[in-house]
Amino acid sequence: MSRSDIEPADSRPQVELSEMTLASQDTDIARGAPTRQQTERIRTTEAKSQGRLVRERFFRHKGALAGMGLLALIVLLSFSSIGVAGIPGWWNKEYDVLGARFNEGRPTLTLWPFSLGEHPFGQDVLGRDYFALTMRGIQTSLIIAMTVGLVATLVGTAVGAIAGYFRGWTEAVLMRITDVVITIPTVVIAAVMAGVVARFGILPFGVFLGLVTWTGLARIVRGEFLSLREKEFVESAKSVGASSARIIFRHILPNTVGVIIVFATLAISGAILLETALSYLGLGVVSPDTSLGKAINDNRSALTVRPWLFLWPGAFIVGIALAVNFIGDGLRDAFDPKQTRIKQ
Amino acid sequence: MLFFIAKRLVISFFIMAAATTLMFFLVISSGDPLSDLGEASGSAKKATIAARTEAMNLDQPPLMRYFLWLQDLGHCLVPGGVDCTLGTDRSGNAVLPQLESAIGSTFRLVLVATVIALVLGVVVGIVTAIRQYTTFDYSITFISFVLFSLPLFWLSTLLKQYLAIDLNTWLANPQFPYLTILLVGVVAGVIWAVVVGGDRKRRLAVFGIAAAATAVALWLLLVTGWFVTPGLGPVGMLISAGAVALLWTALLAGFRRRRILYAALTAAAVGYAGYLLSIPLLADPNWLTVLALLGLTVAAAYVAGGFVGGPYRARAARISAVIAFSIGLLIFLDRLLQAYPELSARAGGRPIPTTGSESPNLSGGFWETNLDYALHLILPTIAITLISFATYTRYTRASQLDVMNQDYIRTARAKGLSERTVLVKHAFRNAMIPITTLMAFDFAGVLGGAVITETVFGWNGMGKMFVDGVHTVDPGPVMAFFLVVGTAAVLFNMLADIAYAFLDPRITLS
Numbered sequence: 001m002s003r004s005d006i007e008p009a010d011s012r013p014q015v016e017l018s019e020m021t022l023a024s025q026d027t028d029i030a031r032g033a034p035t036r037q038q039t040e041r042i043r044t045t046e047a048k049s050q051g052r053l054v055r056e057r058f059f060r061h062k063g064a065l066a067g068m069g070l071l072a073l074i075v076l077l078s079f080s081s082i083g084v085a086g087i088p089g090w091w092n093k094e095y096d097v098l099g100a101r102f103n104e105g106r107p108t109l110t111l112w113p114f115s116l117g118e119h120p121f122g123q124d125v126l127g128r129d130y131f132a133l134t135m136r137g138i139q140t141s142l143i144i145a146m147t148v149g150l151v152a153t154l155v156g157t158a159v160g161a162i163a164g165y166f167r168g169w170t171e172a173v174l175m176r177i178t179d180v181v182i183t184i185p186t187v188v189i190a191a192v193m194a195g196v197v198a199r200f201g202i203l204p205f206g207v208f209l210g211l212v213t214w215t216g217l218a219r220i221v222r223g224e225f226l227s228l229r230e231k232e233f234v235e236s237a238k239s240v241g242a243s244s245a246r247i248i249f250r251h252i253l254p255n256t257v258g259v260i261i262v263f264a265t266l267a268i269s270g271a272i273l274l275e276t277a278l279s280y281l282g283l284g285v286v287s288p289d290t291s292l293g294k295a296i297n298d299n300r301s302a303l304t305v306r307p308w309l310f311l312w313p314g315a316f317i318v319g320i321a322l323a324v325n326f327i328g329d330g331l332r333d334a335f336d337p338k339q340t341r342i343k344q
Numbered sequence: 345m346l347f348f349i350a351k352r353l354v355i356s357f358f359i360m361a362a363a364t365t366l367m368f369f370l371v372i373s374s375g376d377p378l379s380d381l382g383e384a385s386g387s388a389k390k391a392t393i394a395a396r397t398e399a400m401n402l403d404q405p406p407l408m409r410y411f412l413w414l415q416d417l418g419h420c421l422v423p424g425g426v427d428c429t430l431g432t433d434r435s436g437n438a439v440l441p442q443l444e445s446a447i448g449s450t451f452r453l454v455l456v457a458t459v460i461a462l463v464l465g466v467v468v469g470i471v472t473a474i475r476q477y478t479t480f481d482y483s484i485t486f487i488s489f490v491l492f493s494l495p496l497f498w499l500s501t502l503l504k505q506y507l508a509i510d511l512n513t514w515l516a517n518p519q520f521p522y523l524t525i526l527l528v529g530v531v532a533g534v535i536w537a538v539v540v541g542g543d544r545k546r547r548l549a550v551f552g553i554a555a556a557a558t559a560v561a562l563w564l565l566l567v568t569g570w571f572v573t574p575g576l577g578p579v580g581m582l583i584s585a586g587a588v589a590l591l592w593t594a595l596l597a598g599f600r601r602r603r604i605l606y607a608a609l610t611a612a613a614v615g616y617a618g619y620l621l622s623i624p625l626l627a628d629p630n631w632l633t634v635l636a637l638l639g640l641t642v643a644a645a646y647v648a649g650g651f652v653g654g655p656y657r658a659r660a661a662r663i664s665a666v667i668a669f670s671i672g673l674l675i676f677l678d679r680l681l682q683a684y685p686e687l688s689a690r691a692g693g694r695p696i697p698t699t700g701s702e703s704p705n706l707s708g709g710f711w712e713t714n715l716d717y718a719l720h721l722i723l724p725t726i727a728i729t730l731i732s733f734a735t736y737t738r739y740t741r742a743s744q745l746d747v748m749n750q751d752y753i754r755t756a757r758a759k760g761l762s763e764r765t766v767l768v769k770h771a772f773r774n775a776m777i778p779i780t781t782l783m784a785f786d787f788a789g790v791l792g793g794a795v796i797t798e799t800v801f802g803w804n805g806m807g808k809m810f811v812d813g814v815h816t817v818d819p820g821p822v823m824a825f826f827l828v829v830g831t832a833a834v835l836f837n838m839l840a841d842i843a844y845a846f847l848d849p850r851i852t853l854s
Contacts, residue, residue, distance in 0.1 A: 176359065183359055183830050184367060185792035188825075188826065188829065191810075192374055195814070195815075276495050280495075280799075281795075281796070281799060283814065296498060300501065310498075314495065318490070318495075321493030321495075322490060325492055326489060
């Protein structure tokens with residue numbers, strides 16, 4: 001709104017016009033009745049926290065919601081059916097009990113009319129119930145994948161944050177270590193030691209895989225820290241005497257949480273595939289424990305005669321990885337709206 | 345530039361040194377190299393233990409074993425390569441000859457899969473970005489997410505079990521009922537209609553044309569027995585050469601500048617002349633002849649295209665060279681396919697092999713050998729390509745969308761440039777810059793994937809060397825594998841950085 005709208009310029013001397021203050025203009029507008037446009041603006045404007053914006057964007061992503069639903073279903077199915085940690089589930093068979101084979105171990109699952117039958121996913125060569133075995137495999141694979149995601153995220157964030165914040169020699173040493181580990185393809189470095197570590201159980205195995213897959217995140221977090229540490233708010237935190245730990249945890253890290261969460265999600269889906277690939281090479285989970293990859297490896301020669309032994313665990317691997325990937329995609333869109341900015 | 349390369353080489357050397365140290369100690373501490381002898385007994389066991397101790401220096405402390413391995417490696421680094429063995433495996437055989445025989449098949453696999461995935465992924469990625477938020481975009485997004493989530497070994501086994509067997513059975517008697525031909529046509533029509541887009545009328549027209557063209561083409565191929573004796577033939581080659589010329593012109597220059605179109609058609613004529621003239625030379629050539637002929641054709645087309653191009657000399661010459669190169673590839677493919685009937689007969693009418701990287705005891709000329717390689721490559725390449733393809737599509741799409749959102753694209757449109765110029769010259773070139781980095785990373789991933797693919801398909805490549813070495817706690821083969829893979833990864837990363845600076849002038853190497 002220019003001054004000429006308030007008063008015709010020719011009715012007053014120029015000097016008086018130039019002395020008119022901004023405050024007087026505001027009161028002029030305030031006195032008049034609000035226009036339609038202004039009321040609308042008042043109605044639609046609403047303070048939203050960053051977290052709420054992210055949440056809203058995430059729940060708009062249909063793929064991510066479907067992924068969440070699918071993952072929840074799979075988790076619920078596997079943990080409720082055979083139970084966990086001594087708590088029994090609703091399925092009455094054990095995954096490691098041998099038995100007589102009915103009808104050559106064919107699956108008894110029928111979708112219409114829906115009935116599970118005696119052995120929904122059939123039985124393996126030794127007559128073990130394959131449904132219970134697959135559920136147990138899902139549990140193991142999920143636990144390993146979660147451990148990998150947790151360890152890789154913690155290590156990657158720590159290395160990247162320390163290198164990016166302190167610079168100098170610390171950065172040089174840490175990033176050269178990262179370069180060394182990144183030079184070795186993940187499957188290769190994991191395969192060498194996996195056979196040994198897996199014998200100690202699934203948790204050490206997950207921790208080990210996490211220790212070889214953190215490198216990507218370390219680079220990303222370092223990059224974020226390098227740019228954030230030069231920002232004014234870090235400068236001001238330093239000027240009031242905040243400690244390094246406080247600046248890192250309270251001022252910089254919350255600004256990088258988006259990339260970290262996205263990486264963690266994708267690390268989990270990557271870990272599912274890595275674990276199954278290693279188990280396939282005979283370098284992963286060992287008996288009596290089982291995982292989805294091991295179940296496939298145990299039955300790989302059975303594909304021609306008993307394809308269900310091969311297909312069921314594979315379908316669950318694809319299902320879990322797909323669900324997690326979609327969730328990761330939704331999170332990326334939610335934290336980085338720039339990527340979905342244009343809808344033509 | 346030179347300083348940058350020198351600096352990177354020195355850093356890379358130290359990184360590789362540290363990585364090999366890490367790998368070596370991981371390998372030798374990963375188990376007991378004698379554990380498989382637990383059940384044996386008597387003098388045979390003692391002899392084996394003695395032999396292995398000798399071959400793997402088991403009587404030395406770990407650090408000493410590492411230095412002995414470094415010494416073996418050092419022999420290969422001194423000029424001349426005297427005593428270059430890269431150490432011995434546990435049976436006392438030198439590793440280098442094994443590596444030499446294994447490296448060929450693995451690199452063939454990795455190279456072919458990377459190139460196919462790159463080309464397909466970039467093309468599909470660009471199209472999804474241009475047709476953002478259409479059915480096509482959503483379908484490709486979903487498909488690439490599924491491909492991301494597929495375990496490589498599971499996919500490979502399924503391909504081997506189902507695709508290969510059915511394809512072989514079908515190839516023995518390649519016929520389709522009319523209904524199938526029709527269905528294939530309809531599917532192709534739907535895909536083209538969704539890709540081209542536009543309003544309802546245009547989509548229907550595209551659907552009709554594409555469906556009819558595909559169905560008729562498929563019917564012609566079946567009737568003429570193309571799947572029994574594949575190849576292009578003189579007529580097919582003429583049509584293909586013309587089509588290639590028009591396609592590249594449409595993509596790179598448009599038809600408005602007539603002189604460029606004439607130059608493109610001249611290049612097609614040069615390529616076709618090359619095809620006719622090279623028939624006797626290509627009876628049983630070697631790689632040198634093939635490459636020399638290709639270079640000659642491209643050079644001839646470059647000169648001729650520039651001559652015809654008139655005012656657009658440089659541009660016409662470049663396009664002509666691209667066209668001649670494409671026709672050269674077509675000629676190669678045509679010659680390769682001519683060896684198919686004989687090879688198929690030798691395989692007992694089941695031409696797609698499911699195991700191994702080459703047929704044993706195959707005695708044939710240049711074309712037979714290479715077609716045999718190609719047929720063995722089909723299944724593993726599909727498996728690796730599908731998974732890499734997903735990565736390339738997603739990255740290309742994101743990158744292209746990012747570029748299309750820039751101000752200079754709006755400026756280009758505002759000054760009235762054609763959509764083709766905006767997309768190809770302004771957007772595509774800049775969108776490709778980040779893909780160079782992805783290529784470097786993906787290469788290492790594909791090499792890792794080759795370990796699994798080779799296991800599934802029973803190849804005797806580097807991946808098998810590695811897996812066997814890990815199982816037997818034998819550092820020789822494992823380290824040889826890692827030397828190749830690690831060096832490749834480091835080199836590719838450096839090349840990507842240099843290419844990045846070359847393509848994006850805002851980045852300076854320091």
